[in-house]
Amino acid sequence: MKITFNDLNEMIKELKDRGVQEIRVNEVIRDVQAMIPDDYPLPIRTYSVYVTANASADWEEELIAEYVERVGCVDELASEEVKREIGMRSQEKVAVIRELLANEFLSVGSGRFEE
Numbered sequence: 633m634k635i636t637f638n639d640l641n642e643m644i645k646e647l648k649d650r651g652v653q654e655i656r657v658n659e660v661i662r663d664v665q666a667m668i669p670d671d672y673p674l675p676i677r678t679y680s681v682y683v684t685a686n687a688s689a690d691w692e693e694e695l696i697a698e699y700v701e702r703v704g705c706v707d708e709l710a711s712e713e714v715k716r717e718i719g720m721r722s723q724e725k726v727a728v729i730r731e732l733l734a735n736e737f738l739s740v741g742s743g744r745f746e747e
Contacts, residue, residue, distance in 0.1 A: 633694070633695050633696070634695075634696040634697075634698055635687070635695065635696070635697050635698070636698050636699070636700070637697065637698065637699045638699075639699075640683065640699050640701070640729070643683065643685075643697055643699045644733070644736055646687070646697065647685050647687055647697060647737075648736065650687050652685050652686070652687055652697075652737070653737055653738035653739060654685065654686075654737060654738065654739040654740075654741065655683060655684070655685040655733050655736075655737045655739070655740055655741070656682075656683070656684050656685065656740070656741045656742060656743050657681065657682070657683050657726055657729050657730045657733065657740060657741075657742065658681070658682050658684070658726070658742055658743055659679070659680075659681055659682075659722050659723060659725075659726050660679075660680045660681070660682050661677055661678070661679055661680075661719075661722075662677065662678050662680070663675055663676070663677055664676050664677070664678050664705070674707040674708050674709060675707065675708050676705050676706070676707045677705060677706055677707075678702070678704075678705040679702075679703040679704055679705065679706075679718050679719065679721075679722040680700050680701060680702050680703055680722075681700070681701040681703060681722065681725045681726050681729060682698060682699070682700055683698070683699040683700075683701075683729060683733070684696060684697065684698045684699075685697045701725060701729070703718060703721055703722040703725055704718045704721065704722075705718075706718055
């Protein structure tokens with residue numbers, strides 16, 4: 633089961649209450665063309681930061697906690713400068729969130745816990 637949090641502070645509190653010591657932060661870039669109406673023919677990429685943790689005491693009843701911070705999106709007509717800028721913003725957010733979480737959890741890793 634996955635619980636998605638809308639507020640990072642709420643997620644941190646819930647995980648700390650459950651005794652979770654490891655959390656992961658990851659930049660995710662997705663092509664979302666399949667989700668867009670046909671009247672917009674250009675591929676769009678979204679940039680997001682995912683914070684995930686396994687919040688289960690028992691691995692057999694896996695409970696994944698997730699927080700998503702949207703950074704932005706671009707289509708293929710965006711200049712290389714704009715694409716580079718949004719990529720840098722995404723990486724900066726990852727770094728800031730990792731630093732914040734380093735004070736709260738024993739281990740802050742990369743990658744996502746998958747369902």
